[in-house]
Amino acid sequence: MSTGTLYRCTLRHVRTGPVRNAFTYRTYQWLVDVDDLPTLPRVLRPLARFVAADHIGGSPSLRRNLDDFLATRGIDLAGGQILMLTHARVLGHVFNPLTVYWCHRPDGTQACVVAEVHNTYGGRHCYLLFPDARDSARVDKDFYVSPFLPVSGTYRMSLPRPDHQLALTITLRPEGGAPFVASLRGTLRAATVPGLLAAAFHTLLVGLKIRRQGIFLYLRGLPVVPRTPSRERVS
Template sequence: MVNTVDDLPVLPAIVRGTLVHRRADPVRHAFRNRVYQWLVDLDDVPAPRGWRHLACSFDASDHLGGTLPGASADIRTNVERFLAQRGIDARAGRMVMLANSRVLGHVFDPLSVFWCFAPDGNLLCAIAEVHNTYGERHAYLVRPGGNGRAEVDKEFYVSPFNDVSGRYAMQLALTGGTVRTAITLHRPGRSPFVAAFVGTGTAATASSLACTLIRYPLMPQRVTLAIRLHGLWLWARRLPVVKRLPHVHQDGVA
């Protein structure tokens, strides 16, 4: 859980862990992968140079309204704008982002999380930003309880094998160096899908980055490939394909 900034680990951190996807209906399918993500303070986003820039970079265009006209090149500024459009002033508090970095200029981030703190250090709100493979994104603004849990209606087309009905139960939790994120899709009488990540953060240094890149080479490219391969597997099992409707853009989100 994250209740205050005192619960945060030393940042920036590389979070190595396990990603699990489980589909229970109408076809059972599950997989488990070792992955890593970055946990960064939006006031101190890593900006490495040389070879490290190719292996780790963050761009405002990859999140929220970063590609909108007049958007800032600063991720935090765009988060503040998104929140202000919803009546939340987060300018004076700390913000922490869990996300994938670009590697060789490529990134795909199925889920990015922003934890936003009030000036007194208490958790103000969180944003769960979901991306699909069609280049679309949607942000869910939630106020997690003490256990990091929140619920919200599903509003975004993510997979061609799931429509936009149901309700998400989310867990967006940080406990010291441990990160836990999970999204469970609930529909009446069933829970057809869950995605969860649990990882442990280590301080981001040149040596820890090098070790991570050796152990997890080309992570964003592998994530993109894995999603498409699992989609082909489900299609081959004749799972019904749900028509994608035109995407409805949110204020402050590209």
Template sequence: MNAVYPSTITHVRTSPKRHTLHHRTYMWLIDPDAPPRLPFPLRPLARFDARDHFGGGERTIRAGLEKFLTARGVDLGDGSVLMLAHARVLGHVFNPLTVYWCRDAGGRPLCVVAEVHNTYGERHCYLLRPGPDGRDVVKKEFYVSPFFPVDGDYRMRLPEPGERLSLAVHLERDGARPFTATVRGERRDATPAVLLRSVLRHPWSTMALSLGIRVHGIWLYLRGLPVQPRPRHLPQEGVK
């Protein structure tokens, strides 16, 4: 069930200036009810904590997800969940996007939750009801990039991963797509050897991702992109 996806995250910005970011990392696909059981020496390299998701105050990640869904009229019941995320590595975690694929007790797709974190320590969740192609459109409600205001729509394509991981999020504003983020990777069994190889190739991966996004933000600012005012963050019910 649990798997590791060596991945490439790509950000393509087309307006007001064109800029592309590529970042290589690895992500985990897990059952939050049965996270990976690693040998004791490897546990600091991959932890999944409830404090890092939703309101952060529930006992488990599953409980946080259920609280969020219940507040929106969705009963997960005895259904199953797959979660794609970065693990906490050496005490640090940063998850620009965590995705939860939820199925009912009969195995039928129920919904998808896209949990977005920004670099200001805030998070926001989008409830999706994608069609067979894994696509849905939601209104943007959360400040992420300092160079875009909180308006427009997200067109998300989030199919459940198999041997390959292929996600895409398009920001649509005024009939254009000024920003696109993609995540692409290939599945590997979540063995200790795979984890060690991933860690050696991408040391302290979550810190590297966080710093990389900040460095690119500074570069864009120095190129003259205006910073948009950040509105006061209003936490959602069930979300920090």
């Protein structure tokens, strides 16, 4: 039985303008091998499931979907390990603003990183990244996520592979706008029954809290950027 690796996390968003806003929420993330996805005891499976349809591609194999995505960009991992950091599907519900894949060659060296971004409209988009020696990469934004941010500007993503600690930071610098910063900090936790219950509860709760923040910003007068769905579900 595989149970994966569970992290107890703190999620923080900081919006510096035109309306200043910041919040910090507790959540949980899983780090799993896409070739050895967690299979919890039957009674616990509703608390954490990993379904290929929730992620990149269209086949029932997450591994195949990632290999196909990379192949179209000239990358062959030759069976090397792919680690995925994500939220699990909980009680049939999935909330994955960001899923990160660390993709390795057979010798264990990192070939690339894939950052899969989801929005609340059911769309998703993958960014192929080649981080530098500091695990940092830059990429132009070309996918609609927040209704309060344009599809423009540049992401700077700091995505070191987790070990006993998790520390990811994404900074968006919109063209002519104020920076937006999202960070995720986590500590390794055992996937015990109490841990699974806590993870399920906070995974469901954080999605509701983030949507509440959107309503709060709208009521404070933050302009809404019109959505163009033509690029959504691009992989």
